[in-house]
Amino acid sequence: MTRLSQSFPADRAALVAFVTGGDPTPADTGTILDALVEGGADIIELGMPFTDPMADGPSIQEANIRSLNAGTKTADILTIATEFRERHPNTPLVLMGYANPMTIRGPEWFADACVAAGVDGVICVDIPVEEDDSLGDALRAKEVAVIRLATPTTDAKRLPSILNNASGFLYYVSVAGITGLQQAAQASIEEAVARLKAGTDLPVAVGFGVRTPEQAADISRVADGVVVGSAIVEIIGKYGKDAGPHVRDYVKSLSDAIRSAR
Amino acid sequence: MWTESPPFAKRCAIMTKTTNSPNSYRNQPDERGHFGEFGGRYVAETLMPLILDLEKHYRAAQSDPAFAEEFDDLLANYVGRPSPLYYAEGLTEEVRKDAPEGKGAQIWFKRDELNHTGAHKINNCIGQILLAKRMGKTRIIAETGAGQHGVATATVCARFGFPCTIFMGATDIERQKPNIFRMRLLGAEVVPVTSGSATLKDAMNEALRHWVAHVHDTFYIIGTAAGPHPYPELVRDFQSVIGKEARAQMLERIDRLPDLLVAAIGGGSNAIGLFHPFLDDPEVKMLGVEAAGHGLDKEHAASLAGGGPGILHGNKTYLLQDEDGQIDEAHSISAGLDYPGIGPEHSWLKESGRVDYDSVTDIEALDAFQLLCRTEGIIPALEPSHAIAAVTREAVKMDREQIILANLCGRGDKDIFTVAEALGTEI
Ligand SMILES: Cc1ncc(COP(=O)(O)O)c(C=O)c1O
Numbered sequence: 001m002t003r004l005s006q007s008f009p010a011d012r013a014a015l016v017a018f019v020t021g022g023d024p025t026p027a028d029t030g031t032i033l034d035a036l037v038e039g040g041a042d043i044i045e046l047g048m049p050f051t052d053p054m055a056d057g058p059s060i061q062e063a064n065i066r067s068l069n070a071g072t073k074t075a076d077i078l079t080i081a082t083e084f085r086e087r088h089p090n091t092p093l094v095l096m097g098y099a100n101p102m103t104i105r106g107p108e109w110f111a112d113a114c115v116a117a118g119v120d121g122v123i124c125v126d127i128p129v130e131e132d133d134s135l136g137d138a139l140r141a142k143e144v145a146v147i148r149l150a151t152p153t154t155d156a157k158r159l160p161s162i163l164n165n166a167s168g169f170l171y172y173v174s175v176a177g178i179t180g181l182q183q184a185a186q187a188s189i190e191e192a193v194a195r196l197k198a199g200t201d202l203p204v205a206v207g208f209g210v211r212t213p214e215q216a217a218d219i220s221r222v223a224d225g226v227v228v229g230s231a232i233v234e235i236i237g238k239y240g241k242d243a244g245p246h247v248r249d250y251v252k253s254l255s256d257a258i259r260s261a262r
Numbered sequence: 263m264w265t266e267s268p269p270f271a272k273r274c275a276i277m278t279k280t281t282n283s284p285n286s287y288r289n290q291p292d293e294r295g296h297f298g299e300f301g302g303r304y305v306a307e308t309l310m311p312l313i314l315d316l317e318k319h320y321r322a323a324q325s326d327p328a329f330a331e332e333f334d335d336l337l338a339n340y341v342g343r344p345s346p347l348y349y350a351e352g353l354t355e356e357v358r359k360d361a362p363e364g365k366g367a368q369i370w371f372k373r374d375e376l377n378h379t380g381a382h383k384i385n386n387c388i389g390q391i392l393l394a395k396r397m398g399k400t401r402i403i404a405e406t407g408a409g410q411h412g413v414a415t416a417t418v419c420a421r422f423g424f425p426c427t428i429f430m431g432a433t434d435i436e437r438q439k440p441n442i443f444r445m446r447l448l449g450a451e452v453v454p455v456t457s458g459s460a461t462l463k464d465a466m467n468e469a470l471r472h473w474v475a476h477v478h479d480t481f482y483i484i485g486t487a488a489g490p491h492p493y494p495e496l497v498r499d500f501q502s503v504i505g506k507e508a509r510a511q512m513l514e515r516i517d518r519l520p521d522l523l524v525a526a527i528g529g530g531s532n533a534i535g536l537f538h539p540f541l542d543d544p545e546v547k548m549l550g551v552e553a554a555g556h557g558l559d560k561e562h563a564a565s566l567a568g569g570g571p572g573i574l575h576g577n578k579t580y581l582l583q584d585e586d587g588q589i590d591e592a593h594s595i596s597a598g599l600d601y602p603g604i605g606p607e608h609s610w611l612k613e614s615g616r617v618d619y620d621s622v623t624d625i626e627a628l629d630a631f632q633l634l635c636r637t638e639g640i641i642p643a644l645e646p647s648h649a650i651a652a653v654t655r656e657a658v659k660m661d662r663e664q665i666i667l668a669n670l671c672g673r674g675d676k677d678i679f680t681v682a683e684a685l686g687t688e689i
Contacts, residue, residue, distance in 0.1 A: 051589040052463065052574060054470045055306045061457060074586045099304050099573040104587030126573070128310045130294065130303050134578075151308040153477055158311060176308050177475035 003092040004120045004145055004168045007042050008203040012262055013220030015255050016205050017041035018096065018229030019247075020063035021080050022049055022072025024240045029080045030087075032236060035244040037091055039251025040259075043205075044084070045123065045227070048077050048097030055125045057180035059230040062237055074101055078117045085118030094147060094168070096123040099135070107138035114144045121145030121168040129161050136165065145169075150196060152176045152188070159199055169203040169225060170196060180230030183209030190222045213257030220258040228254055287541035287616050290607060295491020298613060301606035303490040305576045308474045317492040319397050324499075329392060336388045337503060340421070343385075345504075346373040347511035347667075352637040353650075357657045367660035369653055370520065371670040372508045372536065375642065381672035382504060382532045383414035387483055389500030391418040394481035401476070402426045404483045405469040407434055407462035407528065408598035408645065409441025410672055411485030416450035418483075426450040429469045431461040434597045441676050459591040462528075462601045466575050486529025487605035490576030494605050501535025508667060509539050520667035522656060523548045526649040527619070528563075528598045530605035532671035537617060547618070550608060551652040553594035554621035561593035564621040565604045566612050579606040595624035595684065596644035598672070626651040628684055631674065643672030644680065 008014045017036040021029055029046075036044055049067040053060060081093055095102075095114065102110050102124055114122060122144055127135050129148070136146045145168030153176055154162060163170070172192060174184035189206055196204050206219050207227025216226045228251075235250055236243040290297040295317075303313060323329040337343040350369045358366030374382040394402060402424045406412030412428040419426035428445055432454045435442055445452050458464035466489075473482045487497040512519055523540060525533035527550045540546045555562035562568060565580040572581040574589060582590040582602035592602040611617040622630075627644055630651035634642050642650060646669060653668045660666070674681070682689045 050587075051458065052467050054467045054575070055308075055474065057471075068588065100581075100583065100587035100589070102587075104572060104583070104585070125306055126304045126576075128303060128305060128307050130310065134302075134573075149307045151306075153308050153311045155311060162307070173308065175475075176477055178471045181475075 003090065004043070007092045008169065008224050013223055013258050014042035014203070014205065014225040015040060015216070015251070015258055016043040016045060016207070016225050016227040017232060017251055018045040018047060018227065019232055019236060020047035020049055020060060020067050021077040022067035022070055023063040023233070023236055024066050025070040026072050026076035026080060028241050030083055031244045032247055033080070033084050034087065035248035036251055037088055039248040040255025041251055043225070044091060044093045045096045045229070046077065046081060046093055048074065048095055048101050050098040050101055053098065055178055057178040057230060059180045059234050059237065063233045066237070078113050081117035081119050092120040093118065094121040094123060095119050097125065099124055099126045103135055107135045110135070111138040111142040111144055114139070115142050119144060121147045123147045123149065123171060132165065140165070140167070147171055149173050152192065159196070163200045166200070166202060169205050170200055171227065172196060172204055172206045172223070173208050174206050175208045177208070179208060181209060183211070183215060186218050189219060193223045213253045216254045217257040217261040220261045226254070226258060287611070287614065288538060290610060291491060291495055295495070297607045297610035299571070300578050300609040301491055301494055302578050303576065304573045304578065305490045306474060308477060312477050313490050313492070316393070316397070319393060320492050320496050323393060323396060329396070332392055333389055337385065341378045341384050341388065342376065343503065344507040344511070345376050347508060347515065348373050350638050353634060354657070356633065356637045357654050361658040364662060365658055365660060366662050367521070367657045367664040367666050368662070369657055370665060370667045372504055372667060374504055374532065374669060374671045375646070375673035379410070379414045379417050380675065381410040381414065381643065382501060382535060382669070383411040383485060384417065385503055385535070386485065386497050386500045386531060387414040387418045389496065390481070390483040391422050391424070394424065394483070395422065397481065399481035400424070400479045402481055402483055403429065403469050403472055404485060405429045405462065405465040406485060407431070407465070407600055408596065409434065409438040409445065409676060410598060412450070412452070413441050413444050413448070415483050415485070416445040416448035419450065420448045427472070428452050429455050429465040429472070431459070431465045432456045433460040434462065434465070437680050438597055438676055439679065461592070462597070463589065463592070463603070470575070485531070487531040487534045487607060488529040488575060488577055488579065488603060494577065494607055497531050498534045498538055498607060501531050502538045504532065504535040504669065505537060505539035508536060512667065519543055519546050520665040521545070521547060521660065522664070522666045524551060524649050524653050524656065524666060525669040526551045526599060526645045526671065527604060527608065528601050528645060529603070530608045532669050534605060534607055536669045541616060548616070549652060549656065550617055550619045551648045552619060552621040553596055553599035553648055554623040555593040555595070557623055558621060562621070563592035563594040563599050563601060565602055566608065566619045567621050569602070571609065574603055577606045579609045580604050595627060595680065596648065598643070598645040599648065620652055622648040622651040628681065630654065631681060640670070641674035642670060643674045644677045646671050
C-alpha cells in the first residue's frame, strides 16, 4: 500500500499501464511488464483473465481469450506478480479483474495470495460497494488496497459510499461504456475530476479510451494519474511474443508526453 | 374466479411483506437482493445507479393499482391468460402401462405453451415493458437463447412502440432459425454474438456491454430469473402468475393441491413462477429439472448437479466453472436450457432443501418430446420436454391417486428442425 501511495509524484501525473496477464502466454508477460516499466509506467495493472469479461471491449476480450487459450491459470498470474516484485521492488502492481476468479477460493485465500505475491492493490470490476463484504474486508485486513471505480453515472449522493473504505487511488472511468472504444471530452473529465477531488484525498486516475500521447498529456494536466489499457493490449495482439520493444516505445511516448505536460 | 384473485399490487404486497415470517420460503430476497448467500448485485459501477433506480421504480409499481390493472388486463386479453390446467389422460395411461401395480400418478399440465408467442416468456416481458414505460426509457435490449424470450420481447416492443435490439449467440441463431425470422418480422434488430461459445451466456455478456454504454435511454429486459437484483425478484413475481393460477385451478377443479410440481430449468423463470406460490404448502413437493446434455460426466448444462457457487452476470449462484472460476461452456440440445448458471433463488432453494433438483439428458428429452406428441397431440418445446421426461420417471414411483403438475412452458414449433436433425430426418 505504501508503494502505491508513493507512486503518484507531486509534480506530474502517474502513468498507469494495463495488460492482461498471460497474454500471449504466461511466459511472455514478464518481458512485457518490464517493457512497461522501462517505458516509464509508474503503476502496473495486471489483468486476471476471465472467460466472460463483461465490461471489456473487443481488444481486451481478445487478450483474455489469447491468455486463457495459452492455458493461463490463476497460479500463473500470481507467479508473474511474484517474479515482477523480485525484479522491481519499488513499482506498485495492482491486480484487475472480475469477481469470480478473485473469490472462487474465498476472499481470504485471495487476500493472502496477493500479500504473498507482493500485490499492492486490487480492482474488481463487478464488485460494487454494495457487495464489498465479499472481497473488500479480506483485502483490507491484509492491507491490500481496495481501489474503487467511479463513473459518469456515479452521482453526488452515491459518491461518499464509494469513497468510504476506498484506498490506493480512485479510478475514474471517464465514459459510460466498455473498455477501449471512445474517449470522453476533456471538459467532462476536468469537471468530474474536480468533483471527485473535492470528496477525497486519494489520488484520482482517469482511464477508458486513452490512446494518444496528446490525450494522456491533456488528462495529466487535471488528474493525478492516466490509465492506458486497450491501446497497449492491441500492440500485444499485433506483435505477440515480440511485443516488448513496441510496448516500451509506445509507453515511452505516453510517459514523455505526461512528463512534459505540466 | 380470476376476477376474485387479488390484483397484482396486492399480491406483491403479500409476497414482500406478510410472508416475512421466519417459517416462510417466500420472503426472499432480503433488502440487498440476497437469497441466503446467493443473488446480490455484482455489476460494474456504471450500472449500479441504474439498477437501484429500477428497484425504486419496481417498488413504486408494486404499490400502484394502475400498474397491476394494466398488467392483468394485458395478460388476460393479449397473452390469453389464464392458461388452461389440463389432465393429461393419454400420457398418464401410457406411463401406467410400465408402472408397478397401483402406481402411476395422474399427470397434469399447466398449459403455458398456449400463451401468445408460445411460451411463458411473454408473462415477464409484459411486466418489464410496463416498467420500462414507467421509467421513461425509449429503447429495449434483450438476450435470447432459444429465441423465445427474444420473440416475446420483440412482440411487446411492437405492441408498445419501442425500438428493440436482441443479442443472440451465433450458434443459437443457427439452431433456432424460425425465431430469428419471427423477431425480424416483429421489427427487432437481431445482433449475432460470436464471442465465447456464441450461446446464451455470451449473448448476455454482449447485452450487458451494450447496456453500460446506453444506460440513459435503454431498458434491459432480462429473460430469466437471474441477473443482478432486482431482476430475479421481479421476473419471479411476473412469472408467478403461472403458479397462482395453477394453485387456484387445482383447488377449484379437484379441491386439493398437487403432490409434486415439475418444471424445466434454464435460468429458472418458468420453474420459479410455478413453484413460488406453493413454497409454503408443505405437502407439495417440487422438482426442478436441469439439462444433463450428453450426460453429467460429459458436456451438460446442469449447474446445480455439476457446478458450484460463483459470481456471473450480476449474481452469485451455482455455475459450471473450473477451479479458477473460469466459466465452462454448457451443452444442451435445448437452446433455452443451454446456460452455465441458474437463477439465485434456485441455488437457495436447493441448499434449503425445499426443492429437489434432477437432470435429464438430450436423448431422454427427445424421447419425452415424441411421447407427448403421440399420447396427447401436443408438440412441446425441447425445454419442457426435459420436465416431461422427469415426470414419467417420477410418475411410476407414485401412487395412482397422487397428482403431478408439470409446467408445459413452451410449444415445439421452433424446435422441429433440431428434432428432425436429431432423429436423422430431413425436412
Ligand atoms: C419454452 C422455454 N422453456 C424454458 C426456457 C428456459 O428458461 P427458464 O428456465 O427461465 O424458464 C426457455 C428459454 O428460452 C424456453 O423458451
